[in-house]
Amino acid sequence: EVLLVESGGGLVQPGGSLRLSCAASGFIVSDNYISWVRQAPGKGLEWVSIIYSGGTTFYADSVKGRFSISRDDSKNTVYLQMNSLRVEDTAVYFCVRAPTITTNYDYWGQGTLVTVSS
């Protein structure tokens, strides 16, 4: 069974940092394309970042230079390091899988809430 389990969310002050984890099971993350997609409270979906099977990474303009996606193949886990957090980064962060470079997101985690507030 394919599962994605996010962790690491919480309350952080503006300017602070947080690292989210996405532990995968039932498939190999390095053979797939893993993204982070976020959803602000009561709002729609926003793509944040992706790591390709080959390791190439991309970011939305809104987080470029502040967020960094990586993975640990030995743990079958993907991470999102979030620095210089802003109030507008407050959202539920979903870890999602696409089996190919075409981002058809067939599996989603349950999400982890990040709240940026003073």
Add this chain to the structure above:
Amino acid sequence: DIQMTQSPSSLSASIGDRVTITCRAGQIISNYLNWYQQRAGQAPKLLIYGAFSLHSGVPSRFSGSASGTDFTLTISSLQPEDFATYYCQQAYTHPSFGGGTKVE
């Protein structure tokens, strides 16, 4: 970024109704268009990929169509479990989503 415009933003429907949701892409995206369903308090689920193809396990009352940069999700006969918010997403470039359509 490719803008995705969904309409309507919400609609009211009854059990058994035929429901149509439209998504317009800001440029040509071929058929790289996906549809997702998000029930309240849950993560989104993939319904349709490649504009037309039904994802595994999705009921056949859901269907997708395309014409140029306009895409349509149709629910042929609305069921109680279909009351949810629906999102389109282009997969032509780095992903972008429509604003969502709440079916209530």
